Amino acid sequence: MSKNVKVYSTSTCHFCIRAKQFLEDNNIEFENIDISTNPEKAQEMVQKTGQMGVPVLDIEGEIIIGFDKDKITQALGL
Amino acid sequence: MVNGLLDLIIIGAGPAGITAAVYAARKGLSFLVLTGDVGGQAAWSSDIENYTGYQFVSGAELTLKFEEHMRKYNIDIRENELVNQIERKNGVILVKTAKDEYSANSVVIASGKQSRELGVPGEEEFKNRGLTYCATCDGPLFAGKVVAVIGGGNSALDAALQLIKIASQIFIINISPELGGDAVMRDKVIKSDKVTVMNNSQVTKVLGDKFVSGIVLKSGTGETEIPVEGIFVEIGLIPNSDFATDIEKNKQGEIKVNCRNETNVPGIFAAGDVTDVPEKQIIIAAGEGAKSVLTASRYLAGQE
Numbered sequence: 001m002s003k004n005v006k007v008y009s010t011s012t013c014h015f016c017i018r019a020k021q022f023l024e025d026n027n028i029e030f031e032n033i034d035i036s037t038n039p040e041k042a043q044e045m046v047q048k049t050g051q052m053g054v055p056v057l058d059i060e061g062e063i064i065i066g067f068d069k070d071k072i073t074q075a076l077g078l
Numbered sequence: 079m080v081n082g083l084l085d086l087i088i089i090g091a092g093p094a095g096i097t098a099a100v101y102a103a104r105k106g107l108s109f110l111v112l113t114g115d116v117g118g119q120a121a122w123s124s125d126i127e128n129y130t131g132y133q134f135v136s137g138a139e140l141t142l143k144f145e146e147h148m149r150k151y152n153i154d155i156r157e158n159e160l161v162n163q164i165e166r167k168n169g170v171i172l173v174k175t176a177k178d179e180y181s182a183n184s185v186v187i188a189s190g191k192q193s194r195e196l197g198v199p200g201e202e203e204f205k206n207r208g209l210t211y212c213a214t215c216d217g218p219l220f221a222g223k224v225v226a227v228i229g230g231g232n233s234a235l236d237a238a239l240q241l242i243k244i245a246s247q248i249f250i251i252n253i254s255p256e257l258g259g260d261a262v263m264r265d266k267v268i269k270s271d272k273v274t275v276m277n278n279s280q281v282t283k284v285l286g287d288k289f290v291s292g293i294v295l296k297s298g299t300g301e302t303e304i305p306v307e308g309i310f311v312e313i314g315l316i317p318n319s320d321f322a323t324d325i326e327k328n329k330q331g332e333i334k335v336n337c338r339n340e341t342n343v344p345g346i347f348a349a350g351d352v353t354d355v356p357e358k359q360i361i362i363a364a365g366e367g368a369k370s371v372l373t374a375s376r377y378l379a380g381q382e
Binding site for chain 2: 010012013014015016017018021035036039042046050051052053054065067068069070
């Protein structure tokens with residue numbers, strides 16, 4: 001069963017690009033939310049995480065701040 | 079447990095480390111790369127206009143190109159694995175990380191630099207809660223907000239230029255009597271009516287509750303409080319060389335190398351921004367990375 005994955009990102013952030021690339025490499029489908037063009041979603045991310053750094057991954061409600069490969073691998077059960 | 083003896087360990091994966099890895103792969107060396115992240119400072123740069131072959135490229139794009147190039151070879155790269163200790167024993171170099179221990183006949187240190195911190199109350203607490211060291215990454219989160227850029231050199235000017243497009247108002251807090259940096263950038267920044275430059279001013283405290291709400295400044299006229307929602311710290315860089323305790327460094331903590339990238343310890347070489355090489359540029363770091371592996375492979379050949 002594939003998990004519901006959201007990535008909060010900005011287009012200029014290198015670690016966002018890498019996080020998305022990592023998901024693609026592992027054939028994980030995800031919803032990319034570009035918060036630089038979507039202030040409402042930016043607010044949602046800040047509220048969810050209590051912080052303002054990107055990327056943020058929401059994997060079935062499990063929040064991972066930053067491109068933390070080990071945590072992402074674990075959360076996805078890769 | 080110490081893993082099998084390698085020809086080479088490369089520490090770091092910025093422009094110097096990645097180039098070193100490409101050269102090591104082409105030399106057929108047995109090696110691995112230990113690093114916190116891939117890209118280093120280059121990944122944080124906004125616009126790069128002086129890397130030959132690219133008239134204009136963003137840091138993120140150039141880093142992707144570097145990575146693509148590295149991926150062409152089957153390189154063992156261990157991310158999230160910062161080096162804690164490096165030591166030469168009986169002609170072999172031991173490298174320890176929090177996760178494991180490795181050994182090799184040679185090492186290239188290309189661990190680069192990281193942002194210098196303000197060292198004031200509130201900084202630690204509000205990291206990623208309004209205070210950031212990367213305007214390129216986090217700038218878009220401050221759309222329409224009042225922000226402060228701390229610093230007066232090129233990186234501060236670069237951050238301000240990016241923020242002019244995003245924020246509503248920008249205070250530049252500069253400890254010196256005048257802004258430094260390149261004249262072209264300085265003029266662009268000063269021209270913007272969103273920008274207020276505050277010279278001779280020093281940040282003494284970061285204020286806030288859950289997120290940043292202001293800064294306290296000290297200047298000749300006393301202390302003032304400025305309400306801001308974002309703080310971009312751009313006060314220079316420090317070398318990531320703490321783990322290299324047995325290696326000679328200069329006053330700034332940069333590893334001393336000669337023109338062949340040799341340090342004072344045989345078998346340990348260094349390249350890029352972590353070294354005392356004059357001029358810190360992406361293209362120079364990449365070149366130094368190449369040079370260091372060519373020297374290392376000559377050293378390894380001499381050992382056989």
